Amino acid sequence: MTGTDTNRGLTSSNPESGIPESGTKELDQVVIRFAGDSGDGMQLTGDQFTRTTALMGNDIATFPDFPAEIRAPAGTLPGVSAFQLRFSSFDIHTPGDAPDVLVAMNPAALKAHIGQLKKNGILLLNNASFKALDLKKATYTVDPRTDGSLDGFRVIEIDLTARTREALAESDLDNRGKDRCKNMYALGILYWLFQREVDPTKKALAEKFAKRPAIVEANLKAMAAGHAYAETVEIFQVSYKVAPAKMPPGTYRNIMGNQSLCLGLVAASQKGNVPLFLGSYPITPASDVLHQLSSYKNLGVATFQAEDEIAAVCAAIGASYTGKLGITSTSGPGVALKAEAIGLAIMAELPLVVLNIQRAGPSTGMPTKTQQADLLQAMYGRNGESPMVVISCSTAADAFEVGYEAVRIATKHMVPVMVLSDGYIANGSEPWRLPDIDKLPPVEVNYAPEGVAGVKFKPYERNPETLARPWAKPGTKGLVHRIGGLEKQDITGNISYDADNHQHMINTRAKKVAMVANDLAPMETIGEKSGDVLVLGWGSPRGAITAAVTRLQEQGESISCAFLRYLNPLPNDLEALMRSFKKVVLPELNCGQLAMMLRSKYLIDVQSYSQVNGQPFQSQAVEDYMRTVLQEVK
Amino acid sequence: MTSVDEPKLTKKDFKSDQDVRWCPGCGDYSILNSVQAAFADLGKKLHETVIISGIGCSSRFPYYMDTYGFHTIHGRAPAVATGVKLSNAALDVWVVTGDGDAMSIGGNHFIHAMRRNVGLKILLFNNRIYGLTKGQFSPTSPQGKVTKSSPLGSVDYPFSPIALALGAGGTFVARAVDILGPHLQSMVKQADSHTGTAMIEIYQNCNIFNDGAYAGFTDKGVRDARMLYLEHGKPLLFGADNDKGIAFDESFRPFIVEGDDLGKAYVWDETADTPAPAMALATMDEAKFPVPIGVFRRIDKPNFEYGVNQQIDAAVANNKQSLKDLIYAGETWEVT
Ligand SMILES: Cc1ncc(C[n+]2csc(CCOP(=O)(O)OP(=O)(O)O)c2C)c(N)n1
Ligand code: SF4
Ligand SMILES: [Mg+2]
Numbered sequence: 001m002t003g004t005d006t007n008r009g010l011t012s013s014n015p016e017s018g019i020p021e022s023g024t025k026e027l028d029q030v031v032i033r034f035a036g037d038s039g040d041g042m043q044l045t046g047d048q049f050t051r052t053t054a055l056m057g058n059d060i061a062t063f064p065d066f067p068a069e070i071r072a073p074a075g076t077l078p079g080v081s082a083f084q085l086r087f088s089s090f091d092i093h094t095p096g097d098a099p100d101v102l103v104a105m106n107p108a109a110l111k112a113h114i115g116q117l118k119k120n121g122i123l124l125l126n127n128a129s130f131k132a133l134d135l136k137k138a139t140y141t142v143d144p145r146t147d148g149s150l151d152g153f154r155v156i157e158i159d160l161t162a163r164t165r166e167a168l169a170e171s172d173l174d175n176r177g178k179d180r181c182k183n184m185y186a187l188g189i190l191y192w193l194f195q196r197e198v199d200p201t202k203k204a205l206a207e208k209f210a211k212r213p214a215i216v217e218a219n220l221k222a223m224a225a226g227h228a229y230a231e232t233v234e235i236f237q238v239s240y241k242v243a244p245a246k247m248p249p250g251t252y253r254n255i256m257g258n259q260s261l262c263l264g265l266v267a268a269s270q271k272g273n274v275p276l277f278l279g280s281y282p283i284t285p286a287s288d289v290l291h292q293l294s295s296y297k298n299l300g301v302a303t304f305q306a307e308d309e310i311a312a313v314c315a316a317i318g319a320s321y322t323g324k325l326g327i328t329s330t331s332g333p334g335v336a337l338k339a340e341a342i343g344l345a346i347m348a349e350l351p352l353v354v355l356n357i358q359r360a361g362p363s364t365g366m367p368t369k370t371q372q373a374d375l376l377q378a379m380y381g382r383n384g385e386s387p388m389v390v391i392s393c394s395t396a397a398d399a400f401e402v403g404y405e406a407v408r409i410a411t412k413h414m415v416p417v418m419v420l421s422d423g424y425i426a427n428g429s430e431p432w433r434l435p436d437i438d439k440l441p442p443v444e445v446n447y448a449p450e451g452v453a454g455v456k457f458k459p460y461e462r463n464p465e466t467l468a469r470p471w472a473k474p475g476t477k478g479l480v481h482r483i484g485g486l487e488k489q490d491i492t493g494n495i496s497y498d499a500d501n502h503q504h505m506i507n508t509r510a511k512k513v514a515m516v517a518n519d520l521a522p523m524e525t526i527g528e529k530s531g532d533v534l535v536l537g538w539g540s541p542r543g544a545i546t547a548a549v550t551r552l553q554e555q556g557e558s559i560s561c562a563f564l565r566y567l568n569p570l571p572n573d574l575e576a577l578m579r580s581f582k583k584v585v586l587p588e589l590n591c592g593q594l595a596m597m598l599r600s601k602y603l604i605d606v607q608s609y610s611q612v613n614g615q616p617f618q619s620q621a622v623e624d625y626m627r628t629v630l631q632e633v634k
Numbered sequence: 635m636t637s638v639d640e641p642k643l644t645k646k647d648f649k650s651d652q653d654v655r656w657c658p659g660c661g662d663y664s665i666l667n668s669v670q671a672a673f674a675d676l677g678k679k680l681h682e683t684v685i686i687s688g689i690g691c692s693s694r695f696p697y698y699m700d701t702y703g704f705h706t707i708h709g710r711a712p713a714v715a716t717g718v719k720l721s722n723a724a725l726d727v728w729v730v731t732g733d734g735d736a737m738s739i740g741g742n743h744f745i746h747a748m749r750r751n752v753g754l755k756i757l758l759f760n761n762r763i764y765g766l767t768k769g770q771f772s773p774t775s776p777q778g779k780v781t782k783s784s785p786l787g788s789v790d791y792p793f794s795p796i797a798l799a800l801g802a803g804g805t806f807v808a809r810a811v812d813i814l815g816p817h818l819q820s821m822v823k824q825a826d827s828h829t830g831t832a833m834i835e836i837y838q839n840c841n842i843f844n845d846g847a848y849a850g851f852t853d854k855g856v857r858d859a860r861m862l863y864l865e866h867g868k869p870l871l872f873g874a875d876n877d878k879g880i881a882f883d884e885s886f887r888p889f890i891v892e893g894d895d896l897g898k899a900y901v902w903d904e905t906a907d908t909p910a911p912a913m914a915l916a917t918m919d920e921a922k923f924p925v926p927i928g929v930f931r932r933i934d935k936p937n938f939e940y941g942v943n944q945q946i947d948a949a950v951a952n953n954k955q956s957l958k959d960l961i962y963a964g965e966t967w968e969v970t
Contacts, residue, residue, distance in 0.1 A: 055967050200965065253966045263961055270957045277721055297949035299960065302720060302942060307746040311713035314706065314743075318686070318717025321704060322725070326717065344707050434966070437958045474684045474702040474718070474725055482650070482697050484705025485689075494652065495697065 036105030046083025057244030188226025264403025272443025369614030451478020709740025864928030
């Protein structure tokens with residue numbers, strides 16, 4: 001991989017004089033943000049740019065930022081929907097901090113996002129929506145186009161509505177229908193500006209609106225008109241080219257986190273020949289897991305939309321009891337409801353996968369915003385001593401491996417596994433190098449064989465290697481037995497209130513989880529395995545941390561980073577790694593939950609770097625923070 | 635201990651090796667006895683039978699049956715059982731629950747099991763009290779019930795599990811009484827032959843915390859006068875010599891007929907396409923009318939797991955996809 005995650009882009013290449021008069025200019029990365037009303041199709045526009053760009057071989061990372069309300073009044077700040085993407089000719093880890101290009105479809109979008117646009121950045125404004133009422137809705141008292149506040153940006157004002165209507169003069173669509181194509185007009189302009197291929201979008205729209213050819217035609221016409229406009233009207237002196245990134249050889253596809261998580265689950269189920277059963281209840285940002293798995297019926301996946309989260313997890317437990325792999329998908333509020341049932345699965349020692357696509361809490365919180373604040377809930381949010389395996393995914397592509405791993409652990413060790421993802425991973429996308437199916441690790445599924453006449457089946461007799469109990473499917477002869485949430489005698493499974501037995505079972509359930517760590521590969525670091533500062537991360541901050549740390553490394557700093565997929569059990573070699581650095585810093589999108597766990601477990605003075613504002617970390621902020629830490633350490 | 639390949643089992647074979655721990659005299663014993671007898675008569679196999687319960691005295695039931703058993707959490711047995719039945723439709727899945735378990739904490743799962751018509755048999759042990767937690771009023775306790783949590787009498791209005799089940803679209807809804815063994819066994823057998831959700835409310839005496847809750851109509855001396863046996867195709871008659879009957883006015887309000895009017899007694903049709911008559915019987919005032927037992931409603935409707943599995947089977951048959959095809963799907967590109 002060449003290049004590093006630095007900020008050499010459109011706005012940073014000597015903004016005063018660096019742009020040639022005409023022709024093509026090469027860039028190694030660009031950050032674009034589309035912002036508009038929720039009805040303006042910004043997510044679709046961003047998605048199309050992403051697909052095309054991925055197919056052109058760039059590395060790409062995306063960050064859809066959905067409005068808080070699905071139907072906020074049009075033109076208002078709460079109704080603004082944005083989609084940021086960053087593409088490059090080198091390996092990148094985040095969708096970028098500040099955009100080089102901002103497309104603002106109305107004053108509200110401008111107001112919400114102009115603060116982040118880089119100096120000298122390109123600002124594409126839809127002039128059609130800057131009437132007095134539009135400005136008022138966006139709480140502007142003065143037209144920002146006239147008060148000098150946009151000085152220092154390269155402002156391009158286009159009446160997208162008028163231009164689009166002109167382009168669609170022949171179309172049968174009414175004006176409302178035509179106006180809905182203006183995002184495609186804007187996309188056409190950007191396609192010309194960044195030399196993107198238009199064919200993938202043509203194909204995608206044709207598929208998406210297969211039943212409504214008039215809409216496909218209008219959208220494509222608008223896009224072509226925008227493209228032609230940019231080319232002929234010479235609003236830009238140059239167009240920009242971003243060469244393909246040098247990525248490891250293989251077959252790639254662009255993937256979103258929830259999608260790849262589902263594929264990981266399905267892959268493990270196929271590999272282990274254990275059918276999946278999903279019990280779920282819709283909740284943002286986890287609903288797509290339910291949607292996606294519901295479309296895999298042809299792979300034998302059963303999905304059950306339950307009456308509530310409790311029923312969802314209970315049905316999944318019922319499925320696991322019969323020998324399928326029970327999964328339940330939700331977000332934090334749903335996990336709260338499932339807590340008691342998860343305890344039952346721990347007690348019954350059945351496999352179960354619980355997916356928590358975290359969102360900003362507490363309570364209903366900010367459903368469309370991201371956060372990592374359910375770690376302690378995952379660890380300790382149940383009554384009694386009820387340890388469970390907790391693993392986390394850190395990027396959209398990583399979610400595949402984590403989904404796979406969750407199934408592998410659950411069936412091999414006969415334990416419930418909690419997977420922590422978050423809204424940022426769920427909806428963000430990146431190129432995914434597709435795995436070699438034959439090299440996926442084995443998924444062990446050991447159903448108990450038929451019983452022997454006259455020999456009483458022992459439902460809690462354990463595999464000495466994993467302490468897993470037998471997976472005895474109802475319907476199998478000679479294995480009838482009773483299980484439940486009451487404490488039971490080890491081996492026989494009979495109800496027991498014996499003091500020594502209870503202590504033994506408490507220890508055994510803990511040990512079972514701890515033994516999962518024996519499967520783990522040695523920890524990897526980016527950078528040296530010892531030095532001044534170790535930045536530890538888990539979950540979605542991975543990208544921002546990697547970007548910040550590699551930049552600091554280039555500046556010669558003694559700093560490394562490492563990432564934890566396994567949060568319970570923690571890797572056996574983690575402690576030694578932490579002790580090899582003068583300082584360990586842990587950025588996380590909560591008030592320091594993992595930092596607290598590590599401090600209490602290892603008595604190491606882990607420094608928490610916390611941000612809980614519903615937004616992902618910006619790599620620049622992480623870099624600045626680490627620089628001060630490095631200074632203090634020296 | 636049963637051997638693996640035994641052909642026809644006896645009632646004894648269904649007993650597990652665990653000591654039964656209900657209070658002596660508890661109605662649960664008679665229910666256990668009747669279920670074991672009915673299961674033996676039905677020729678059930680131990681390994682194909684799964685009993686799933688929630689929490690409560692009643693929910694200890696699976697421990698006493700030498701079948702597969704899962705004692706789950708309070709109120710959630712229908713949800714767990716739905717997962718079981720969906721995942722392996724060949725299993726014979728029975729849910730054992732109580733009036734607190736199914737009507738209070740688990741009310742939601744109960745109504746949705748009814749609505750979906752999952753192939754579960756639900757035995758609801760209704761003792762009109764929370765037994766296991768030592769005697770608080772339940773959603774089926776009569777108003778004014780004095781318990782430890784309602785020292786001045788409960789203010790809550792009760793509801794009828796039968797009416798609730800009917801309202802939720804139940805396709806087999808019946809009532810039996812713990813001490814009327816042969817009738818209970820017959821209900822169990824009819825439930826067994828129903829393909830969708832079958833619910834039997836079983837009046838059960840908790841002799842410790844709610845003794846005699848049903849004595850007013852189940853005691854031998856008053857039974858004939860106070861109970862109404864529902865029999866498909868027969869008029870609704872009761873009384874020592876079947877000298878009284880139940881008829882309905884045009885609004886399905888019940889009234890008692892006798893003497894010359896006895897011929898107006900309603901002819902019971904458990905398969906009626908409207909739940910109205912069943913609902914009318916389920917909501918009759920216990921003080922003024924006889925208490926109906928038997929099958930309130932039995933209608934045919936495709937069951938949930940059938941629909942779900944049919945979609946999966948068709949998808950598998952029509953669109954086989956290898957794991958590789960799935961993962962390498964969509965727009966892919968090569969990097970060399
Ligand atoms: C989540 C939860 N809440 C409360 C309890 C306590 N609890 C156990 S059984 C029960 C009521 C049982 O009443 P019912 O279902 O009528 O069963 P019965 O004992 O009468 O057979 C309660 C409140 C519990 N076990 N779990
Ligand atoms: S408390 Fe009541 S219901 Fe529970 S076992 Fe005793 S008698 Fe039976
Ligand atoms: Mg009760």
